[in-house]
Amino acid sequence: xxxxxxxxxxxxxxxxxxxxxxxxxxxxxxxLFGLIGPDGAGKTTLYQILTTLLGPDEGSATVAGWDVVKxxxxxxxEIGYMPERFSLYPDLTVNENLQFFASLFGVDVKxxxxxxxxxxxxxxxxxxxxxxxxxxxxxQKLALGCALIHRPKVLxxxxxxxxxxxxxxxxxxxxxxxxxxxxxTILVSTSYMDEAERCERIALINKGKILDVxxxxxxxxxxxxxxxxxxxxxxxxxxxxLRSLPDVRDCYTFGATLHVVTxxxxxxxxxxxxxxxxxxxxxxxxxxxxxxxxxxxxxxKNDG
Amino acid sequence: xxxxxVISVKELTKEFGSFTAVDHITLQVRRGEIFGFLGANGAGKTTAMRMLCxxxxxxxxxxxxxxxxxxxxxxxxKRHIGYMSQKFSLYENLTVWENLNLFATIYGMNAKSIREKxxxxxxxxxxxxxxxxxxxxxxxxxxxxxAFTAATLHSPEVxxxxxxxxxxxxxxxxxxxxxxxxxxxxxxxxxVTTHYLDEAEYCHRVSIMVDGQIxxxxxxxxxxxxxxxxxxxxxxxxxxxxxxxxx
Amino acid sequence: MSIFQSLIKKEVLHLVRDFRTVTVVLVMPxxxxxxxxxxxxxxxxxxxxxxxxxQHTDETVQIIDRxxxxxxxxFEGIVPFRDVDGLLRKGRVDAAVVFRTEDGRLQHQILADAxxxxxxxxxxxxxxxxxxxxxxxxxxxxxxxxPQLKSAYNFVPGIMGMIFILICAMMTSVSIVNxxxxxxxxxxxxxxxxxxxxxxxxxxPYFLLSCVILTLVxxxxxxxxxxxxxxxxxxxxxxxxxxxxxxxxxxxxISTLVSTQVAALLVSGVMFMIPxxxxxGMIFPVxxxxxxxxxLTCAIPARWYISAMRVLMVQQLPVSYVLTEVLIxxxxxxxxxxxxxxxxxxxx
Numbered sequence: 001x002x003x004x005x006x007x008x009x010x011x012x013x014x015x016x017x018x019x020x021x022x023x024x025x026x027x028x029x030x031x032l033f034g035l036i037g038p039d040g041a042g043k044t045t046l047y048q049i050l051t052t053l054l055g056p057d058e059g060s061a062t063v064a065g066w067d068v069v070k071x072x073x074x075x076x077x078e079i080g081y082m083p084e085r086f087s088l089y090p091d092l093t094v095n096e097n098l099q100f101f102a103s104l105f106g107v108d109v110k111x112x113x114x115x116x117x118x119x120x121x122x123x124x125x126x127x128x129x130x131x132x133x134x135x136x137x138x139x140q141k142l143a144l145g146c147a148l149i150h151r152p153k154v155l156x157x158x159x160x161x162x163x164x165x166x167x168x169x170x171x172x173x174x175x176x177x178x179x180x181x182x183x184x185t186i187l188v189s190t191s192y193m194d195e196a197e198r199c200e201r202i203a204l205i206n207k208g209k210i211l212d213v214x215x216x217x218x219x220x221x222x223x224x225x226x227x228x229x230x231x232x233x234x235x236x237x238x239x240x241x242l243r244s245l246p247d248v249r250d251c252y253t254f255g256a257t258l259h260v261v262t263x264x265x266x267x268x269x270x271x272x273x274x275x276x277x278x279x280x281x282x283x284x285x286x287x288x289x290x291x292x293x294x295x296x297x298x299x300x301k302n303d304g
Numbered sequence: 305x306x307x308x309x310v311i312s313v314k315e316l317t318k319e320f321g322s323f324t325a326v327d328h329i330t331l332q333v334r335r336g337e338i339f340g341f342l343g344a345n346g347a348g349k350t351t352a353m354r355m356l357c358x359x360x361x362x363x364x365x366x367x368x369x370x371x372x373x374x375x376x377x378x379x380x381x382k383r384h385i386g387y388m389s390q391k392f393s394l395y396e397n398l399t400v401w402e403n404l405n406l407f408a409t410i411y412g413m414n415a416k417s418i419r420e421k422x423x424x425x426x427x428x429x430x431x432x433x434x435x436x437x438x439x440x441x442x443x444x445x446x447x448x449x450x451a452f453t454a455a456t457l458h459s460p461e462v463x464x465x466x467x468x469x470x471x472x473x474x475x476x477x478x479x480x481x482x483x484x485x486x487x488x489x490x491x492x493x494x495x496v497t498t499h500y501l502d503e504a505e506y507c508h509r510v511s512i513m514v515d516g517q518i519x520x521x522x523x524x525x526x527x528x529x530x531x532x533x534x535x536x537x538x539x540x541x542x543x544x545x546x547x548x549x550x551x
Numbered sequence: 552m553s554i555f556q557s558l559i560k561k562e563v564l565h566l567v568r569d570f571r572t573v574t575v576v577l578v579m580p581x582x583x584x585x586x587x588x589x590x591x592x593x594x595x596x597x598x599x600x601x602x603x604x605x606q607h608t609d610e611t612v613q614i615i616d617r618x619x620x621x622x623x624x625x626f627e628g629i630v631p632f633r634d635v636d637g638l639l640r641k642g643r644v645d646a647a648v649v650f651r652t653e654d655g656r657l658q659h660q661i662l663a664d665a666x667x668x669x670x671x672x673x674x675x676x677x678x679x680x681x682x683x684x685x686x687x688x689x690x691x692x693x694x695x696x697x698p699q700l701k702s703a704y705n706f707v708p709g710i711m712g713m714i715f716i717l718i719c720a721m722m723t724s725v726s727i728v729n730x731x732x733x734x735x736x737x738x739x740x741x742x743x744x745x746x747x748x749x750x751x752x753x754x755x756p757y758f759l760l761s762c763v764i765l766t767l768v769x770x771x772x773x774x775x776x777x778x779x780x781x782x783x784x785x786x787x788x789x790x791x792x793x794x795x796x797x798x799x800x801x802x803x804x805i806s807t808l809v810s811t812q813v814a815a816l817l818v819s820g821v822m823f824m825i826p827x828x829x830x831x832g833m834i835f836p837v838x839x840x841x842x843x844x845x846x847l848t849c850a851i852p853a854r855w856y857i858s859a860m861r862v863l864m865v866q867q868l869p870v871s872y873v874l875t876e877v878l879i880x881x882x883x884x885x886x887x888x889x890x891x892x893x894x895x896x897x898x899x
Contacts, residue, residue: 038473040444051741077743087734091568092561103557104742130568136345146738162471165344166501166537167544191471192500194537206473235506236485252478253485255505255535256524293502297475 002065004029004154004185005050009059012045019045021208022059027187027201032180034199034216035189036292042208043189044084047158050187051081064153077105080152084159086139088146090132094123097131097146105150115182116145119175137168144175148184155179157188161195173198193293204296211299216292223290223298226266229257233281241278245271252297259288261298308335310462310493311356313367313374318351318360325351327516328365333462333509338484338494340504340524342540343513344547349497350466352513356495357464358382370461383411386455389466393451396440400431403439404454411458418457425453445476452483456492463487465496469503481506504536512543519543554744558752565726566756573760576722580714580764584771587706598674599625603632603649610657611650614682618648623677639664646674648682707772708860709834711791712853713827714768715761716798721819723757723802728815731806746896754799761795772864783863786870790863793880794856800887801852807894827853855879 005027012020020042027033035043048054050063052072061068066075088097095109102109113120119141123134131142140160147155157176161169173195176186188199196202197216204211204219212219230251232238235258242251242260248271250261268285275283311333318326326348333339343349354360356369358378367374370384394403401422408418426432429449434442439450448468456463465484469477481503484494488508496507504510504524511521520527520543524536533539566573600618604611619626627644635647639662646663661678665671730736739749765788772778805818828834830844831853837845848854859876862868870877 038444038476039471041473048737051737053737053740073743076741079741081738081741083734083737085734087738089561089565089735090733092564096561096564100557100561101738101742103554104739104744106554106743159471163345163467163499165499165544166540167344167547170541191473193474194502236482236489239482239485252475253481253506255502293474296473297478300473300475 002029003027003062004031005033005061005063005187007046007050007059007061010046010049010056010061011058012042012049012054013057018208020049020056023205023208023210024059025203025210025213027185029185030180030183031200032176032186032188032198034196034202035187035205036191036193036196036202036296037189037205038191040207041205043205044158045208046205047081047083047156047189050156051079052076063156077150078153080147080150080155082143082147082155082157082160084162086143088131088139088143091130093128093130094134094142095127097142098149101146102149107150109149112149112151115151115179116148118178119145119148136164137171140164140168140172141175144172148179153185155184155186155188157186159189159191161190161192169195193291193296196292202292204292204299206296206300212295220290220292220295223294224287226262226264227288227290227294228260228262228266228268228285229254229288230260230283230285231257232275232283237278238275238280238283241275241280242271245274247271250297250301254288254293257288259294260285261294309333310335310337310371311339311367311369311495313356314365316352316355316365316367317363318348318355319363324516326355326362329513329516329518331511331518331521333493333495335461335493336488336491337509338488338496338507340507340510341495341497341513342501342504342510343497344544347513347544347547348516349513353464353466353495353497357385357387384461386458386460386463387466388451388455388463388468390468390470394439394447394454397438399436399438400442400450401435403450404457407454408457411460413458421457425457429453444472445479448472448476448480449483452480456487460492462493462495465494467497467499469498469500477503501535501537501540504540510536512540514544514547555748555752558744558748559755562726562752562756566760572722576718576760577764577767579717580710580768581771583710583714584707584768584776587710596623597625598623598646598670598677599627599644600674600678601627601630601635601638601644601647603635603647604629605651608652608657614650617681618678621677621681623674624681635662645670646678648678704778704865707768707776707778708857708864709831711765711768711860712794712831712857713824714764715791715795716801716819716823716827716853718761718764719757719795719798720802720805720823721816722760723753723799724805724809724815724819725812726757727753727803727806728809728812731810732812747892750803750892750895754803757799757802758795761798762792765791765795778864779867781867783867783870786873787860787863790856790859790873790877790880793877793884794852797852797880797884797887800884800891803891804887804894807891826851830854831857852880852883855883 003026007026008024010020010023011018023046035046037043045054049056049068050061052068052075055069063075064078066078068075092100098109123138123141123145131139134142161172164172169192176188180186199216201213201215202219203213230238230242239251239253239258242248242258247263247266248260249263252259272283272285309332311331314330315328316326317324317328329352341349341353355362355374358374358381361375369381372380372384374381398406404422405418426435431446434446439447452468469480472480484496488494498504507524509521509523510527511518513519520539522530527536527539528534531539531542533542602615602618618624630638632649638644639647642664646661649660649662651658659682661675663671663675730739740746769784769787773780801823802819805815809815809818830848830851837848837854840848855876859873862873863870
């Protein structure tokens, strides 16, 4: 299978700070690929290199088969880019924005409207509203439409869902799934770990380094071993008590419960006993299913 | 009035012209409670929170925060609460200590108690060596802890946290929530908004705002039971899916 | 529609939608010209004076009569010497003349309130000439080019020098930096549009706006302010266009150097506006500045532009008299544009 994005040993430094540290991974054509990592992990820098806004210090990258340094002109016609913040003209209307971005790529809005028609389902009702007066979810849809209007081969989305509520985020990921069906390769970054599960493949990135790359299901394989849920009436004392137990490697909050990572020799019954003796009520501990978030916490911890 | 009720509002409403941003909300928060204030974008969370902080007056309805009336004693309220938001929290060009000192002084603490409390806080956070480092040079995770410390150094009755963990990595988010837990265990009331629904599970009680109204209010377990859901994420989707407004 | 047309259309839409700014930009030249042309005047009228006379003679009586009848003075009367200080302090009078007879010759002393330097200097000069009138050889002065000494003549070139820097440098840099801040510049840069097309599309609308304003200023100057109209207006126009291009280049250069709109405003305001006002010769004559400042003014485009405009608009001399100025402006333009375009492209 050909690769839509190929990154090899990419490094970028800002003075002393290493924003990207020998990053390598590839995105097969037609995949919905997630770049998962917290703020400051280097995601935006990576996007700026892939979109040719920034030159790398070391290493190389190709997007849609074009080198980001040598073939940047050809590359630019093949990608659709949505930066981190809302980056459209707030004083232009919905239609004016769309037409403007279409004209930049020398296409007509009509040519590719079929591609964005599902996204524009609601927006088409107010074509003459200024973009600045749209709601958050609508702005995001308009931005996506503008990034897609020239039918790019590769869609590069930098944290499109930051600050967006759960319902709008869900809708957004549904749209991405539809675009993938249309054969568009999508590289999307996010700091929401739960969104990782909607990607076919993900790369975990932290402090400029790629921690792991795989399908989300494969990545979390084997994570369930030695992972437990724990709950009690008073959660904070439980957290402190668990941390003081032998064989407990890590313990952290996880939704309604605590997740406990243990060594192989962990004795569940003995642990329960000690916690009850410590005066905790309603203590329960049971095996847990790990997810990307657990993985990230473990990887980030190993990384120091 | 019950001394254990720290926030109490009744039928609180805020209208901007013909637009009702907050539509008759009623809620009570107990001392030491972690209260999750959830809602879709544009549901009116920020407007409601501004009224509770004494920054804006309601159009109608009544309420008290930390025992002070939201109409008549807005200045008193401001003195007895702490506020931290993701967007504006610390001065990047001041050092860790200068930031803490500034905010504590604003809240009327004297130099001696600032020094004592700050020393204790630095020890608890393991930040003693960072005292004189500029805030812009410390990692995001530390900044958040520091912002929380700055918002709570004056031991407020309630601390309002507006999306305090946006964009932060999972490990740091968890450490942040441990700080919240500790403060709550010490009797501080925490009123928090977030887009991370797993964080909603950490709250003692949660309200979900849709189009200016509180559509659901209960403990996370209670809400999950009520909506036959496994997670708060499902609950939220069910409650908020009919939202008409965006921001 | 070509990419370029589309970019221009977008830029024009921004301007049209930002109606307030455009109004300010169009109204400002009119207000400035009227203010400087009519309201503000460096001529001094109604100087309030008193006289102290130790001993009345024919001569003092004659002089006081002249002062009384002079339109520039308001003669407040003859007072004892001890009152002069109090009157000056209280601001009741602006100057006092003391007449004393020593060795049979009349001596005079002028005491002027110099808290307003300009006023003090001018009134002293007036007084001197009024007092010495008729004594010594007669001086026939003939003021060329601006026979009525209208201050409007002096200010029109200055205001033009200021307005075009303001519109071109400030507005262009702010508009480009605005796109940098909002992130849309990145979207433009990652599209196949060539950077120089982006630059050009930013400059053209402000160039056109400047042309509109130039028309406005010229019409006002030649009608309301009554500057003498002649063929030299052609030269005024093309030298101004050169200056506008230079200012646009400066705006572009600023936008590549700063990353926030506030910084763009400050740099174009502090680095260009204030020197234009203070050092370009608009208010303080360059010739009166200390040598260091005089050298410094050489680096300020407005100085050369204003000086060329004085020659062309007020003196109405042929264009060959402003050759130096034009050549320097052209050189500056080339330099600034080359620098700006290199900086703009070097970002990658």
